[in-house]
Amino acid sequence: xxxxxxxxxxxxxxxxxxxxxxxxxxxxxxxxxxxxxxxxxxxxxxxxxxxxxxxxxxxxxxxxxxxxxxxxxxxxxxxxxxxxxxxxxxxxxxxxxxxxxxxxxxxxxxxxxxxxxxxxxxxxxxxxxxxxxxxxxxxxxxxxxxxxxxxxxxxxxxxxxxxxxxxxxxxxxxxxxxxxxxxxxxxxxxxxxxxxxxxxxxxxxxxxxxxxxxxxxxxxxxxxxxxxxxxxxxxxxxxxxxxxxxxxxxxxxxxxxxxxxxxxxxxxxxxxxxxxxxxxxxxxxxxxxxxxxxxxxxxxxxxxxxxxxxxxxxxxxxxxxxxxxxxxxxxxxxxxxxxxxxxxxxxxxxxxxxxxxxxxxxxxxxxxxxxxxxxxxxxxxxxxxxxxxxx
Amino acid sequence: xxxxxxxxxxxxxxxxxxxxxxxxxxxxxxxxxxxxxxxxxxxxxxxxxxxxxxxxxxxxxxxxxxxxxxxxxxxxxxxxxxxxxxxxxxxxxxxxxxxxxxxxxxxxxxxxxxxxxxxxxxxxxxxxxxxxxxxxxxxxxxxxxxxxxxxxxxxxxxxxxxxxxxxxxxxxxxxxxxxxxxxxxxxxxxxxxxxxxxxxxxxxxxxxxxxxxxxxxxxxxxxxxxxxxxxxxxxxxxxxxxxxxxxxxxxxxxxxxxxxxxxxxxxxxxxxxxxxxxxxxxxxxxxxxxxxxxxxxxxxxxxxxxxxxxxxxxxxxxxxxxxxxxxxxxxxxxxxxxxxxxxxxxxxxxxxxxxxxxxxxxxxxxxxxxxxxxxxxxxxxxxxxxxxxxx
Numbered sequence: 001x002x003x004x005x006x007x008x009x010x011x012x013x014x015x016x017x018x019x020x021x022x023x024x025x026x027x028x029x030x031x032x033x034x035x036x037x038x039x040x041x042x043x044x045x046x047x048x049x050x051x052x053x054x055x056x057x058x059x060x061x062x063x064x065x066x067x068x069x070x071x072x073x074x075x076x077x078x079x080x081x082x083x084x085x086x087x088x089x090x091x092x093x094x095x096x097x098x099x100x101x102x103x104x105x106x107x108x109x110x111x112x113x114x115x116x117x118x119x120x121x122x123x124x125x126x127x128x129x130x131x132x133x134x135x136x137x138x139x140x141x142x143x144x145x146x147x148x149x150x151x152x153x154x155x156x157x158x159x160x161x162x163x164x165x166x167x168x169x170x171x172x173x174x175x176x177x178x179x180x181x182x183x184x185x186x187x188x189x190x191x192x193x194x195x196x197x198x199x200x201x202x203x204x205x206x207x208x209x210x211x212x213x214x215x216x217x218x219x220x221x222x223x224x225x226x227x228x229x230x231x232x233x234x235x236x237x238x239x240x241x242x243x244x245x246x247x248x249x250x251x252x253x254x255x256x257x258x259x260x261x262x263x264x265x266x267x268x269x270x271x272x273x274x275x276x277x278x279x280x281x282x283x284x285x286x287x288x289x290x291x292x293x294x295x296x297x298x299x300x301x302x303x304x305x306x307x308x309x310x311x312x313x314x315x316x317x318x319x320x321x322x323x324x325x326x327x328x329x330x331x332x333x334x335x336x337x338x339x340x341x342x343x344x345x346x347x348x349x350x351x352x353x354x355x356x357x358x359x360x361x362x363x364x365x366x367x368x369x370x371x372x373x374x375x376x377x378x379x380x381x382x383x384x385x386x387x388x389x390x391x
Numbered sequence: 392x393x394x395x396x397x398x399x400x401x402x403x404x405x406x407x408x409x410x411x412x413x414x415x416x417x418x419x420x421x422x423x424x425x426x427x428x429x430x431x432x433x434x435x436x437x438x439x440x441x442x443x444x445x446x447x448x449x450x451x452x453x454x455x456x457x458x459x460x461x462x463x464x465x466x467x468x469x470x471x472x473x474x475x476x477x478x479x480x481x482x483x484x485x486x487x488x489x490x491x492x493x494x495x496x497x498x499x500x501x502x503x504x505x506x507x508x509x510x511x512x513x514x515x516x517x518x519x520x521x522x523x524x525x526x527x528x529x530x531x532x533x534x535x536x537x538x539x540x541x542x543x544x545x546x547x548x549x550x551x552x553x554x555x556x557x558x559x560x561x562x563x564x565x566x567x568x569x570x571x572x573x574x575x576x577x578x579x580x581x582x583x584x585x586x587x588x589x590x591x592x593x594x595x596x597x598x599x600x601x602x603x604x605x606x607x608x609x610x611x612x613x614x615x616x617x618x619x620x621x622x623x624x625x626x627x628x629x630x631x632x633x634x635x636x637x638x639x640x641x642x643x644x645x646x647x648x649x650x651x652x653x654x655x656x657x658x659x660x661x662x663x664x665x666x667x668x669x670x671x672x673x674x675x676x677x678x679x680x681x682x683x684x685x686x687x688x689x690x691x692x693x694x695x696x697x698x699x700x701x702x703x704x705x706x707x708x709x710x711x712x713x714x715x716x717x718x719x720x721x722x723x724x725x726x727x728x729x730x731x732x733x734x735x736x737x738x739x740x741x742x743x744x745x746x747x748x749x750x751x752x753x754x755x756x757x758x759x760x761x762x763x764x765x766x767x768x769x770x771x772x773x774x775x776x777x778x779x780x781x782x
Contacts (some may be wrong), residue, residue, distance in 0.1 A: 036503035052621035054607050054640065054719040057518050058712070077709060080619035080750075095709045096724055098517040124525035126489040126547040127448050135542060139526070151526060201606065204595050212623075213594065215606055216445050226470035230443040232603075247447060318468060318486045324447070333487055359471075 003176050003210050006169045008253045010047055014087045014164060018045060022064055025155050032118035034064040034152055036104070037131045040326040041123070044160060045070045046085045049254050050078070058095040059102055060131040062087075062107060075106045076329040081244040103136050107143045114147035117141030121152025128153055157331040161323055163345050167255065168369055171347050172325065174211065174252035175367050175378035179266040181214075181250070182261045183380070191240055191265050191391040193220050206250045216328055219260070225270050225360030229353075240391055242265030245363065249328040256328050258349050260331060261364040261378050266391040272362070275310060275354050276386035279364040282306035282352035285384075286321070286334075290348065290368055290375035298317070303334070303352045306352070311354040319350040324367055346370045348379070393719040394567050394601050395558045398439035399644045401438055403477045413455055416546045423509035425455040425543055426497070428522045431717040432514070435551060435655040436461045437476045440645050441469070449486040450493055450523040453478075455691060464496045494527050498534045505538035507767075513544025518722060519544055546734030548722040552714055559760055561598060562715065562738050563645035563769050565602065566758050569772035572605075572641070573652045582631055582656050582782040586612050586624040589637070594648060597641045607719055615660050616751030631657030631782055636754065640719040645695070647719050649740050650756040650770050653706070657782040663753070666701060666745050667777035673743035674773075677712070677725075681739065681759055681766035687729040694725070694743045702745040703774065708739050712742040715758055737761045738769070 022045070035370060036042060044063050051103070053060075061073040073088050075095035082090050091105050094217040113120060123382065130137055163171065181202065188201035198219050202282065207357045219233070220226030220246040229247060238244060247260035282303040289302035303320045319338075323330035324347045332340035334350070342348075351365040364382055368375040413436070413480040417425065427433060430444045433453050450460045452464040460600075463478050464742070466486035473481050480498050499671065504511060515521070520522060521528055554562065579592035590608050597605040611617030612635040620638060638651035653667060673694040680693035694724065710729075714721035715738045725729035725741070733739075741763065755773055759766040 033718055047621055050621045051607050051609055051623070054718075056520065057719055057720045058709075059722075075709065081622050096726070097516070097709070100726060101517070122525070123530075126487070126492070126524060128524050129447065130521035130525045130528075131517050133517060133544075134513070134521045134528070135544075138515075153524075153526075170457075198605075200598055205600050207591055207594050207598075212591075213606065213608075215604065216442050218442055218605075230441045230468060231472050232442070316450075318466065318488070327445075327447055329448045333448075335487070337489060339474060 002354070003173065003180060005210060006173055006251065010166055015045065015047060015086050018159065019064060019070060019200065021159055022155070023066060026121065029150070029155065030119055031121045031150060031152065032066050032113050033120045034156070035061065035120055035122050036064065037061050038123070039128065039266055040158060040160070043254060043326060046072065046087050048078070048082055048085055050081055052078070053287065058369055059136070061102060061106060071109065073102055084225070102137060103140050103143070103329045106140055108145060110144050114144040117146050117148065117358070119148040119150050121150050121155060123153045123156055124151045125153030126216050127157070132312050152375060160325060161331055161346055162346050163325060167325065168345065168347060170253050170255040171257070171369070172378050174255055175257040176248055177206065177210045177248050178248055178257040178259060179254060179380035180209045182246070185246065185261065186389045188239060189263065190246060190389055192211055192237050194235045194237050198234050198238070199233045200378055202246060202248065206248065208292065210252065211250040212252050214248060215252045217246065219246040221242065221245070225275070225357060225362060227359050227361065229361065229363050238265045241269065243268070243272045247363070247365065254300060254324070254326055256324060257367055257379070258324050258328050259367050260363055262362060262364065262386060263384055264386050264388045266388070268335070268386050268388055271356055273386050275356055275362040276364070277304070278306060279352050279362060280382065280384050283364055283366055284348050286350040286352065287368065287375045287377070288368055290342060290350070292342055292344055292370060292372060294342050295331045296340045297336055299342070300334045300336055303350065307354055310356060313355060320353070321349040323347065324349050344370055344372055394564065394571060396601060396643065398565055401557055405557060406436065406438060406477050406759055409550065410455060410461060412550055413546070414457060417512065420541070420546065421510055422512045422541060422543065423457050423504050424509055425547070426452065426513050426703060427455065428452050429514070429520065429546070431551070432547060434484070434645060434717060437463065437473065437478050439469070439473055439476055441472055443469070448752060450527070452493060452497060453685060458667060462500065464493055464500065472767045474622055477680065492527060494531050494534070497531055501535050501538060505535040508537050508539065510539040510541050512541050512546060514544045514547055515542050516544030517594060535615045541594065542635040542660065543727045551716060552722055552737055553734055554716060554738050559602065559738060561644050561646040561649070562760070565641055565646055566648045566769035567642060568597065569639060569641050569648040569650060571600045572639070573637070576637065576654065579778045580635060581630045581780055585626045585628050586616045587626050590624045593637060593639065597639065601643065603643050605639060605641045608637065608718065610635065610637040612636070615663055615749060616666070617665070618750050618752065620754055629656045632660065632754070634659070634663050638754070638756065645717055647715060647717070648758055649715050649719050650758050651754055651756065652773055653777055655777050657779070659777050659779055662690065662747055664777050666753040668775070669701045669745055670743050671696060671773065671775050674741050674755055677741040678759065678766045678768070681733060681741070683733055683735055683761060683762055683763060685733050687723045687733070688727055690733070691725045691727055694741065698743055700743055701747060704746060711744070712740040714738065715740050733761050735761055735763055748753050
């Protein structure tokens with residue numbers, strides 16, 4: 001039975017607030033506009049939501065000017081949907097058009113700024129991509145002599161890191177759906193069940209529980225543990241003594257959960273139980289450390305201190321959690337390199353991992369929101385002891 | 392009941408052939424290597440398949456040298472999975488690492504080529520993105536003075552356009568699953584059923600029929616037709632007189648189907664029936680025209696001639712079909728601008744559309760493979776007459 005959902009979409013006030021905040025930061029940084037082209041950024045400023053981004057063919061752009069509403073420069077196939085948004089100025093072309101896939105429209109828009117030597121921001125930093133052909137980007141820059149390009153990665157990521165009440169409501173909802181789906185796993189994951197069938201049933205269960213989709217379902221299973229956390233499933237049947245891990249990013253109204261669960265099939269050996277215990281306590285330390293004023297590095301160190309009881313290396317995943325929202329993984333990173341200060345209404349994953357035995361590893365993950373008093377779990381906490389699914 | 396699947400994965404010989412063909416073209420074009428970074432290209436040359444690409448955080452690279460196997464330059468989190476591939480030279484770093492996310496490793500790899508003024512190919516043309524931070528790209532280029540960068544878009548897309556027997560087997564399988572799922576739609580789409588529930592049941596049915604996932608499910612429904620083909624579903628219940636369209640990209644072993652179906656709920660009006668008839672005959676014309684030696688433009692013109700019976704504009708979707716494979720939409724495009732010659736073993740969509748009435752449109756889509764004697768349907772052909780789902 002689907003869990004009762006919150007309202008889909010956002011009020012116009014939400015987009016006005018986002019735009020106003022961006023424009024205040026742009027003013028402080030001397031930016032005459034932001035040129036954005038990735039799905040989450042377009043959605044952040046317009047609400048434009050479609051699965052059509054899965055087609056790599058067409059580029060999409062918005063321009064956030066120094067004042068006023070964002071301007072959409074998009075393929076005509078998206079015009080009807082964009083007209084449902086709060087945006088008024090929608091400029092379209094019949095894409096695909098290899099000779100001019102929006103570059104002429106962008107040149108027209110930006111030429112006045114180029115003539116006066118203004119600076120615009122684009123996202124060119126960590127965790128960004130250029131979602132347009134590099135050759136078109138080079139042509140656009142060449143067509144706009146005088147225009148200065150600044151890196152607006154920090155500006156945009158900084159805004160997106162802190163979630164609004166409506167965003168948190170959506171994130172809490174999809175985390176609740178994820179928790180309900182994990183609770184149902186023992187119904188379809190048992191000794192003899194092929195792993196690929198477990199994945200298939202997981203997806204169906206998540207969608208049945210109310211997820212719009214379960215685009216990210218990964219995991220592993222093997223005797224005493226698993227060696228890899230990003231592989232597609234094999235058809236190997238689950239066997240007694242296996243440790244099974246499932247990690248999912250399910251979506252609701254364009255927002256992700258991202259967490260995992262571990263189970264032993266039939267029985268668990270001491271090392272697997274110890275790994276689970278270490279990770280559970282590392283997560284507790286992370287929850288305790290996740291409060292306003294602390295940094296991502298503090299959060300990392302709090303978890304790493306517990307992980308070192310079992311694993312001096314700290315694993316090779318690169319970090320112990322990250323931001324969560326419209327993307328499966330967002331800024332910031334819980335890592336020694338990230339000194340981002342935690343603030344109220346950030347939504348984060350805590351994702352400690354340990355390596356053990358002969359190339360095995362275990363990962364646990366929870367999703368939290370930072371409140372003034374500390375972290376609140378959005379996920380139903382994993383059990384302290386590695387749960388055993390009876391054969 | 393799932394349809395019996397072919398074998399997952401590919402023989403090593405498949406990757407050897409792909410690499411050898413690429414290297415022959417590279418030699419002809421004077422390229423000392425290809426630097427690739429997008430999911431389908433990495434998978435094409437290595438078989439590396441993971442849903443982890445949904446996380447935008449980490450860049451991934453392969454380098455195809457003039458001779459020998461490709462070299463992987465990837466985050467350590469992917470090493471275990473990449474070691475299962477045919478690749479021997481796997482260079483990793485602990486990502487994310489904002490100060491050096493693989494750029495040092497790439498610089499080491501490419502410096503010898505830079506010193507001798509060689510040219511490498513990257514994909515910077517139509518339908519490509521730069522899947523790494525633009526700032527990192529700029530730093531990499533600056534660190535390699537003397538290295539020349541050529542556009543290898545045509546080289547790589549040209550290879551990927553023509554499918555191997557094993558690829559066609561996978562595509563045929565997911566098309567069969569898609570056809571079985573569309574056949575089941577009248578079981579859950581009926582008057583009074585909210586559209587978002589139809590989408591949800593469609594996903595569950597596709598996965599139940601054997602799809603690994605149904606990442607792309609879009610469509611529309613409204614009185615006499617729909618106005619938009621890329622929107623997420625509303626909760627509006629289907630009503631008598633609606634035309635319902637569902638369009639899906641389901642996946643199996645990393646290959647997509649991409650086709651749609653239309654239904655009338657309860658009864659159909661004359662205009663909707665006529666639109667369906669025009670599109671069905673446009674598709675017939677497309678199937679007839681889709682044979683080796685014809686061009687995509689020929690295919691476009693054959694379909695457009697029928698569409699013009701009802702719609703002089705030809706719609707504003709930009710093209711009447713495209714390539715299909717590891718991506719929902721691939722090269723080539725059935726459009727007046729695309730003179731790609733059709734060759735045996737291309738897998739294509741035929742996707743004619745018409746606009747009619749007050750902003751309504753209809754789309755039909757089938758998937759075909761080009762054989763020496765002409766097109767073979769991979770999808771169960773849509774019925775000639777707009778099917779009516781009894782209330």
